[in-house]
Amino acid sequence: MSGAEVTVRMPGEDYVRYFKPRDYLNIYFSSFLAKEDKDQDFRQWIMKRHHQTFQSGQFKGQRLLDIGTGPNIMSVLSASKYFPDITCTDYVQNCRDELQMWLRDDPGAFDFGPYLQYLSTLEGGSTTSEDIATRLRTAVKAVLSCDVTQPNPLAPQSFEPFDVVISSLCLDSACKTREDFCACLGNIASLVKPGGGLILIGCINGGATFEVGKEVFYNLDKIDEDFLRDSLAKAGFENVEIELQSSNLDENLANTPTFLYYYLTAKKAQIVATS
Numbered sequence: 001m002s003g004a005e006v007t008v009r010m011p012g013e014d015y016v017r018y019f020k021p022r023d024y025l026n027i028y029f030s031s032f033l034a035k036e037d038k039d040q041d042f043r044q045w046i047m048k049r050h051h052q053t054f055q056s057g058q059f060k061g062q063r064l065l066d067i068g069t070g071p072n073i074m075s076v077l078s079a080s081k082y083f084p085d086i087t088c089t090d091y092v093q094n095c096r097d098e099l100q101m102w103l104r105d106d107p108g109a110f111d112f113g114p115y116l117q118y119l120s121t122l123e124g125g126s127t128t129s130e131d132i133a134t135r136l137r138t139a140v141k142a143v144l145s146c147d148v149t150q151p152n153p154l155a156p157q158s159f160e161p162f163d164v165v166i167s168s169l170c171l172d173s174a175c176k177t178r179e180d181f182c183a184c185l186g187n188i189a190s191l192v193k194p195g196g197g198l199i200l201i202g203c204i205n206g207g208a209t210f211e212v213g214k215e216v217f218y219n220l221d222k223i224d225e226d227f228l229r230d231s232l233a234k235a236g237f238e239n240v241e242i243e244l245q246s247s248n249l250d251e252n253l254a255n256t257p258t259f260l261y262y263y264l265t266a267k268k269a270q271i272v273a274t275s
Helices: 013-018 021-028 042-055 093-103 113-122 129-139 178-189 225-234
Strands: 063-067 085-090 140-145 162-168 192-204 209-212 215-218 237-247 259-268
Touching: 013 215, 021 093, 021 209, 042 113, 042 192, 042 237, 042 259, 085 093, 085 129, 093 140, 113 129, 129 140, 178 192, 178 225, 192 225, 225 237, 225 259
Parallel strands: 063 085, 063 162, 085 140, 162 192
Antiparallel strands: 192 259, 209 215, 237 259
């Protein structure tokens, strides 16, 4: 999109007006190959990390919240084996509608078959892709609106804190500054119960924008590992573990840059009673 002035769509209402979830899926998620094993493919790397995290038993409980699910199911696929009560959320109604299409098994829903097959392979073939689809559709109890810039991101709904909260590539696109990032992280932290788990995925000093079709969207590009650790500590988290991976969303797209992504796990500190 060089040679002409580009309008960068900013966090907030620009996403409601301009973000087209099916274009996003078609561009970045339609060429997934379940039979190949490539860590440089962001999608495979994230699916493997989720599988390893939940299989390890690092996080336990019944209720899991995904903040910023978007139109796809990647963030909650592995979790559905261990958490029978999953709530998905997104700021954009069109994203929620797209996700609901798949959950209802509508004929026009996006085909996540290769992702289901890949997870079946990760799980040792003990479950078929059909089993996993049914499992996830059963586990997802609600698809709700969320806004991480609000003190209660799920307002007007109110919930008891969750056992585990996941957020993947959400804060990068919802926050304009590092200060915004810290504030939104604090809002998310309020949704994690003491002793509960957090899984956060994003870019380390990533690109300032990303494209979906003809639209260009802002992306927070000033996040480093030290800043992450400091922000998590201030938000009340401990046992922070960060794994970095140089990947791209789809290596088959010639114009898709490679970014350094992080996969972060942490636990919300327990409340210590004082006498």
